[in-house]
Amino acid sequence: MNIETLLVEEISQTLHHLYGEIIGLKVSLEKTKPTFNGDFTLVVFPFVRYSKSSPEETAKQIGEVLCKKEEIFSSYNVIKGFLNLNISTTLWLNYFNQFEATSTDTLKGQKIMIEYSSPNTNKPLHLGHIRNNLLGYSLSQIMKANGADVIMANLINDRGIHICKSMLAWQRFGNGETPESAAIKGDHLVGKYYVVFENKLVEATSEAIENAYHGNWTSDDNTINERYRDLLTRLSEAEEDKQISKIKGLIKDLVRNQSELMQSCQEMLRKWEAGDEEILQLWSTMNSWVYDGFDSTYKNLGVSFDKFYYESNTYTLGKDIVQEGLASDVFFIKEDNSVWIDLSDKGLDEKLVQRGDGTSVYITQDMGTAELKYKDFHIDRSIYVVGNEQDYHFKVLFLIMKKLGRPYAEGMYHASYGMVDLPSGKMKSREGTVVDADDLLQEMYNTSKAKTEELGKTQGMDDSELDILYKRLSLAALKFFILKVDAKKRMLFNPEDSIDFQGDTGPFAMYTYARIKSILRQQQAENSSYSDLELHSTEVDVIKTLSEYSTVLKNAANEYNPSGLCQYILDLAKSFNRLYNELSILKEPDLQKKNFRLQLAKKTSDTLSHSMGLLGIEMVERM
């Protein structure tokens, strides 16, 4: 049993004994603040009305009774309404004896799908994807460590206008270039042609756009002209800068969409949908280049998937659900034949679920895919690791599935995370401020190599060992840096200052681990149990921290957030480092104490590697 649960039970009994039945009162116990003496603190204010005496008096009464249980409590002190309790050495040793860094069974029997990564196939992965991948992978490991049966899924967006852009640019300007001939990664090559397309489009339309802002533009299509004139009127009436730039943006899109390049692109998409052999061939070739590139990035990043879904297979799904929703009056049709759902009873708007021409929108596909996932695996929970810009989308999706009476709707969850910002603001591909995933990984590798060489502690390690060290060290730094921040919050990444290797970092935790391993190489810990041993305060601290592990593990799963785990790892590493500095392990003359410390070190290192593993970080024995 968890130590806090045990204590809460003891305290509840005592309260009952002292004051009779106290209904509905939760005993909340917290860790004593470091400035006070004690292990745990009970706030007694809530009990004053039952004790009918002052807070100090009440605390004293409770403390007096509790400390009669010598095998649990050793002493207490009272400051104002706070009862600080000291735990007996015997109890700490009990916990020490049975402690093991192991999984919990909180989610046993649950089948959970975690969808993450979900890239488009027209560009290489960037820093934003890295946060997504690290969160998704880590959440999967955390759910597994709580006993769940986890399916890691990746829904690849392999179709649509963005891929056609790369394809068209490659067709026209590529001269048959391949990843081999150009000697670059496939995803980067395809990304290169996406950029070529965008540049050519700017070249071809910038003049026309400028003219269009001033009213000097026409199209062959009369309905387009009508929309254009309408926008011009709105532009002349607009006053706020925000409004003006928004309308200008719409005009820009209008002109661009009418350009030869975009028209050809649309044509290509139509041909793709019609199953044109040549287009399909090109499409699958270029996608395969991208997949090769992604594979390598995923591998370097240390993430993996059990199941791939491809949008080219799923984009038509959901239409039957739309029909079903119409039949059951969950959806309704407007004059133009478009299908909608009214969510105003839930405080939201009406939402389009199918266009007037019968084609799908994003949410149509997502409805279909949700159904597919359930049919494929009969999952209890379906988790989507997707950025918080889609909070609204998922709110709507889940509501729709509930309204449609899907039994699995309750198990759907959007693990929403914040964007990664640069000091200059948001990453923008047009402005070239995107931090490429492969570049970043390479830079981290170089940095970890440089830092290691600076320290010069790697005598006797051969090149392949060093390579593993640099890789793991760089990944530890990067992963910890990203996962340490509360997933829901946006975070800042400054490419100018490299990620730290000192202080609250992944390498710090690794270092603590390597130090322990160095000791254990010299002498192994023998398994034995302890019932009576004089403990140093740093030793108690380490045991105390170890005993919190299972709670931390559960919370990380409940909150869909690995950051608590990171904080815990730092706590544990710090408390062990304090011990390491205060006490000698190998040179301790008392053999019982010495072995106890060796075991404590062993359990600490096991916990460090178990918890870091859940972040997707692999340890090294030496560094």
Added chain:
RNA sequence: GACCUCGUAGCUCAGCUGGAUAGAGCAACUGCCUUCUAAGCAGUAGGUCAUAGGUUCGAAUCCUAUCGGGGUCGCCA
């Protein structure tokens, strides 16, 4: 315009199911390597927890308003 979200030390972040004197790391400054790995440890300095009200014995934490950043809102995924 509406809705969501964030605002804590110079910087990056914890703390947020209400509890004591608000914590780390980085950067700055002091100490500690002939003793188990100094990627470490100990210490100094740095705060009107955006602002103003409210609820409470008690508010960084809950509520309301204001200011500021970010995001979303009928056909991009």
